[in-house]
Amino acid sequence: MSKFKIIGKSVPRLDGLEKATGEARFVGDYEVPGCWVGGILRSQTPHGILKGFAKDPSFDWSRVVFATASDVPGENFVHIVRDDYPVLTKKYVKYTTEALALIAAPDARTLEEALAAVQPEIEPLPAALTLDEGLEAKIKVWGEDNILDEYRIQCGDITKGFEDSDVIVEGVYETGPQEHMYLETQGALSVPLPDGGLEITLSLQCPYYVHSAVIQALGLPADKVSIRQPTTGGGFGGKEDYPSMMAVWSGLLALKSGHPVRLIYDRSEDIRTTTKRHPSKVRHKMGLKKDGSIVAMEVDLLLDGGAYTTLSRVVLQRSVLHAAGAYRVPNASIRGRVVATNTPPTGAFRGFGAPQAFFAMERNMDKAARILGMDPADLRLKNVIRKGDRFPFGQTLNEEAGAEAVLRRAIELSGYREKRARYDSERALNKRIRRGIGLSVVMHGGGFTGSGEDNMGSIVKLDFVDDTFRVLASSVDMGQGSATVLPMIVAEALGVPMDQVVAPPADTVLVPNSGPTVASRTTMFVGATAYDACRNMVSKLADFLAAEHNCPPASILFEGGTYKLPGGQLSILEAARRFVAKHGPLFAEGTYKGPESDNPWDEKSFSGDAYKGYAWLATVVDLEVDMDTYEANPLEVTLVAEVGRVLHPILARGQLTGGALQILGLAHLEDLSITSDGTYSATHMNSYLVPTTLDTPKWTVDFIEEPCPYGGYGAKGIGELPCDGSVPAFLSALDNALDVFAEKAPATGEYLYELLEAKSPQKAKAAIS
Amino acid sequence: MKIELTVNGMLRSFEVGPMTRLIDLLRDDLRHTGTKEGCGEGECGACSVIMDGQLVTSCLIPAIQASGSEVLTVEGLGTSQNPDPLQTAFSEEGAIHCGFCTPGMILASHALLAKHPEPDLKTIRRELSGNICRCTGYEKIYEAVNRAAREGYGQDIKPRPNLCVQKAPSFTPEEAERYFYPATLAEALKTLQQHPGLPILAGGTDLMVDVKGGRLHLDKALAVFHLPELHELRQDDNCIHIGSCVTNDELDNSPLINELLPSLAACARQCGGPAIQNRATIGGNICTASGAGDLPVVLLALDASVILASADGEERMRLEDFVLRYRQTALKPGQLVKAILVPLPAKGSRQVFFKRGSRKALTLSRVSLAAYLELEEDKIRLLRLAAGSMSPIPRRLKETEAELIGKKLDRPLLEKAASAASREISPRKQTHYRKKITGNLVSRFFEEVLETAGK
Missing domain, CATH: 3.10.20.30 (Beta-grasp domain)
Incomplete structure (x- = not known):
């Protein structure tokens, strides 16, 4: 029997019915009288010098508002982790689709005419379009060497480690860009206010990121700008940085035109211009003993950041911190670099650099298993990091469950061992349909890297309005369910029914800064902060009751939503009502206080306690391949996760299956590249293909729960974890089905065909020996 | 309007x-x-x-x-x-x-x-x-x-009443010069006679995408999807008559098509999702004349013809002769495709459609292949193979057919058939990959024939 009334139960999501009935309002659903439409004039050249604009004089330019870099009233940068992304390019054009000028028009047709009546004049320069070209730095995209950021991690003695190894396993692993394909495209609605300020409603994850970008670029005082969240149709990281651009652009047009301006992308503009998951190229070298134990590991990890930094620095941090996987590695040398290229900037995408790192790590693990003649599961079990072991960045793991537990459960649930052996032997039968099964084990650090959570200063406010407790946070519900889970935490902590708590959509006028909705941090850290707000609310009301009853506050007990008073008891609801009647507004704030660490994170040496809790996941992919058409189709995927306490089983399961399906797209379907003119090879939903119902496997999901002392009600982060494991597990299953070794994702049919063609009998022998 | x-x-x-x-x-x-x-x-x-x-x-x-x-x-x-x-x-x-x-x-x-x-x-x-x-x-x-x-x-779920009194739109006088919503096929043909070259709007699943993309500006059009004559689906003496506005969904759900032209039914349900299948028409798929069209691949293998109607009368043309090149057909001004005629398959004949898309649903073909086969004892008496997605328009694989007709269908022939088909097609992109798949699928078709024959 659970000790909780609400935590751990799958209560219906609070926004479920308004979404099911179409009543929920997304940014495109707002009706604003006199609203103009915004559009962006973009570069069609990947690299060049902007000389000016050729405007067709036959078009009546007084009908529209036209803005260039010189019209930006504040600093001409969209503030993200570094001020390098121009609001509008002044001189150097660094990628195709870069924003050069903005136009606002009274209606869509006039906008279309205006966009057709102006051409940017760009003197082209040679462009660096690939990671390798960026790294060469013959063409300067960013700084002197095109390196946007670099981090290194060292532990032990790498040279000696390799000397002590019996086997050295090397490989180079690559992943392509991935599009978020949130169903609702990017969109912003900026309304100019009579006092010169702006009210901006937009689809987003991070209201205060947008707020600070707008005040800096548009030169407005903080209190003149409000950022409001409508219902948000998916983000997955794609609405972490990019909404800052959308808000600045639409805000600039609204200020300049004096009209409300709507800037909503259509799908093609969204795919062509917004950020993607960083393409990666990772060189792995691993030294092992004959028995399979890892002695040394050297990793050289490259991410393609595109033309500007966006969030690449922090993406890279997470990449290098997860690069040695969920394993104990005594001697390690990890180097990570983000390289600038003349391509659209890449950015945050669920997993945030970890999926690329795990892809390389897990692939090299499979390669080592092949060479050692071990089963990939056994090699992993031999090396998984356990309680008391240290990560290469110096953090000692202090968690009981973890890699081994999820892996063992997943092996059992999926029937991995029997199937792996059976599929292996069935290959010789040369059947048209081949089966394969493969696995991976990963972890994901919850919350900001390093001391981010301690320094963030997250605040959650709890107030009592209209007889309801409102949990006020800038953490947004973009579909993941925080507008249900945060009220659950509050309802449990206050001992009130769910219908007594709401989480209103974020509005910077109303909500304090609880931080951005990123890094799998909301349930874990904002949840803990909301809990702190509840504690403060409880003691504030206890003080109030003590004064009323003239007794010491300590004599008042609070339990199950009720205050025990001398001579009776009172529900917290009633106490709140009395407080409001007597003193007016009732509120309390919570902050996040992390645990003391004797090994605190040190940014300079890039070592120490990097995360306060790790979530663990084992993924087993069981698939079939049609040998006539080289179609690989996942049939059953087993996900076993340890995410601390599961607060809402249905939502948690949905995070796992949804995240795993999204990344399975990258495993074999979502094929994207940069063409010679610097654009993406797929620019519509008919060419960038995400999984449909028919591409979706049967899911088997299980949780192992070890409550985490630092997260809300023991929760750890869950949002990104499922994106870390499916790609390598899918490719491992392809090994099993086809006896080929794929080193790139997506593993498209054409790639599988090439691998099979290249597999002459001699080469196959060499690979085994 | x-x-x-x-x-x-x-x-x-x-x-x-x-x-x-x-x-x-x-x-x-x-x-x-x-x-x-x-x-x-x-x-x-x-x-x-x-x-x-x-x-x-x-x-x-x-x-x-x-x-x-x-x-x-x-x-x-x-x-x-x-x-x-x-x-x-x-x-x-x-x-x-x-x-x-x-x-x-x-x-x-x-x-x-x-x-x-x-x-x-x-x-x-x-x-x-x-x-x-x-x-x-x-x-x-x-x-x-x-x-x-x-x-x-x-x-x-109960049927929902339609309260509309007026089915047809009432155009403004200016629109009435450019947009047409005929009540009958005869009226449609008369309109076409008066306005030769008028774009014909069937299910719109291709045209509306082109309009969205700015590739097409439909400032005039003849709407035909609603005409009952164009949704007729019946068996005539020696052929199956399929109205040009019969949708993929209608094909998929027709017992007649499922019994006699199973390859066409299989193809119809592999194009687009259900909402697209409810609007996409067989005539539209032909007239778009794109290499990625799927239904024409099957129709080529089934040796279909089109009935071209105009106010002056009808003519019949083999599909092969009708689709000329990418985005171009032999449709003359004043004509529309009224129906597709498919000869009744011979008793004991075999037919198949294979599609390799990039995912399992709602996807364009990378490779598509249709086959129609008549055997005499164990010899190939008649064979028609057609492939899509690898040339500007779907086409017959006549060299492969010629190489195989008259031969004994046995296992050794499978490899020969596969390599002949691989040789004959010339995809511009992903060349070797698509050649290989096409060969594999030709071989699979014959293998399936052999397997059922052996039983």
Whole structure:
């Protein structure tokens, strides 16, 4: 029997019915009288010098508002982790689709005419379009060497480690860009206010990121700008940085035109211009003993950041911190670099650099298993990091469950061992349909890297309005369910029914800064902060009751939503009502206080306690391949996760299956590249293909729960974890089905065909020996 | 123009341009903003509504074709205060995350349960395959549909009355020079005679995408989808007559087609998702004359002909001669494709259609192959092979056919057939890969014939 009334139960999501009935309002659903439409004039050249604009004089330019870099009233940068992304390019054009000028028009047709009546004049320069070209730095995209950021991690003695190894396993692993394909495209609605300020409603994850970008670029005082969240149709990281651009652009047009301006992308503009998951190229070298134990590991990890930094620095941090996987590695040398290229900037995408790192790590693990003649599961079990072991960045793991537990459960649930052996032997039968099964084990650090959570200063406010407790946070519900889970935490902590708590959509006028909705941090850290707000609310009301009853506050007990008073008891609801009647507004704030660490994170040496809790996941992919058409189709995927306490089983399961399906797209379907003119090879939903119902496997999901002392009600982060494991597990299953070794994702049919063609009998022998 | 629509049981009239999309009528004119636009190209399903009982993507329906129809949107099901059981099931089963695909997904589920009140998982997956959800992994959506099915939701769906008095749009005098909504085929042909070269608008699933992309400007059009004559599907003396506006869904559901032309039925259900299949027409697929068309591949293998009708009369032409090159047919001004005639397959003949798309649903073919085979004893008496997606238009593999006709069909022939087909096609991109798959599929076809013959 659970000790909780609400935590751990799958209560219906609070926004479920308004979404099911179409009543929920997304940014495109707002009706604003006199609203103009915004559009962006973009570069069609990947690299060049902007000389000016050729405007067709036959078009009546007084009908529209036209803005260039010189019209930006504040600093001409969209503030993200570094001020390098121009609001509008002044001189150097660094990628195709870069924003050069903005136009606002009274209606869509006039906008279309205006966009057709102006051409940017760009003197082209040679462009660096690939990671390798960026790294060469013959063409300067960013700084002197095109390196946007670099981090290194060292532990032990790498040279000696390799000397002590019996086997050295090397490989180079690559992943392509991935599009978020949130169903609702990017969109912003900026309304100019009579006092010169702006009210901006937009689809987003991070209201205060947008707020600070707008005040800096548009030169407005903080209190003149409000950022409001409508219902948000998916983000997955794609609405972490990019909404800052959308808000600045639409805000600039609204200020300049004096009209409300709507800037909503259509799908093609969204795919062509917004950020993607960083393409990666990772060189792995691993030294092992004959028995399979890892002695040394050297990793050289490259991410393609595109033309500007966006969030690449922090993406890279997470990449290098997860690069040695969920394993104990005594001697390690990890180097990570983000390289600038003349391509659209890449950015945050669920997993945030970890999926690329795990892809390389897990692939090299499979390669080592092949060479050692071990089963990939056994090699992993031999090396998984356990309680008391240290990560290469110096953090000692202090968690009981973890890699081994999820892996063992997943092996059992999926029937991995029997199937792996059976599929292996069935290959010789040369059947048209081949089966394969493969696995991976990963972890994901919850919350900001390093001391981010301690320094963030997250605040959650709890107030009592209209007889309801409102949990006020800038953490947004973009579909993941925080507008249900945060009220659950509050309802449990206050001992009130769910219908007594709401989480209103974020509005910077109303909500304090609880931080951005990123890094799998909301349930874990904002949840803990909301809990702190509840504690403060409880003691504030206890003080109030003590004064009323003239007794010491300590004599008042609070339990199950009720205050025990001398001579009776009172529900917290009633106490709140009395407080409001007597003193007016009732509120309390919570902050996040992390645990003391004797090994605190040190940014300079890039070592120490990097995360306060790790979530663990084992993924087993069981698939079939049609040998006539080289179609690989996942049939059953087993996900076993340890995410601390599961607060809402249905939502948690949905995070796992949804995240795993999204990344399975990258495993074999979502094929994207940069063409010679610097654009993406797929620019519509008919060419960038995400999984449909028919591409979706049967899911088997299980949780192992070890409550985490630092997260809300023991929760750890869950949002990104499922994106870390499916790609390598899918490719491992392809090994099993086809006896080929794929080193790139997506593993498209054409790639599988090439691998099979290249597999002459001699080469196959060499690979085994 | 003025049109009437019955939307969620209410009679509505609109004054709009003929090419205004249904989604815009709903969202902008009626403020029914539950219908969402995720792509505007029929690729995501977020704008799905039910029109005259059929699931459609409202971004691909121009007002001229919505005229007089009965439309159900998510607002017609229930409100958050008084939800419909399907909406409750979605909410409570965890089928909703971000909510943007939800209204379209719920309408697709409604259409699915109306057709299949007790669907199995395979049916649910197939019927929802045109609706993309990027959040959930779909599992909870299936569970919501299952729950509604258990509660008898499908059985409870009643026909909805169409209150429209006027079916046809009434054009302004200026529009009446450019847009036409004929009452009969004869009237359509007369219009074409008077306005040769008038673009013909069938299901719109290709044309509306081109309009969205700015590649096509339909400032005039002849709407024909509504003409009953063009939906005729029957067996004549020695051939099967398929009206040019017969949809993929009608093909898939026709017992006649399933019995006599199973390869055509198989092909029809592999093009687009259900909402597209409800609007995509066989005539449109031919007249688009694109290399990626799937139905023409089968029709080539079945040696189909087209009936070209004009006010002056009809002519019959073999499909092979009709499609000239990429985006060009032999259609003369004043003509339209009235029907497709497919010769009755010989008794004991075999036919097949294979498609290799980039995913399992809602996808263009990378490779498509159709075959028709007649055997005499164990010898190949007649063989027609056609391939799509690898040339500007689908084409017959006549060299391969010639090499195989008259030969004994046995295992050694499989490899020969495969390599002949691989040799004959010349895909511009992914050359070796597509050649290899085509050869494999030719070989698979013969192998399947051998296997069943051996039994």
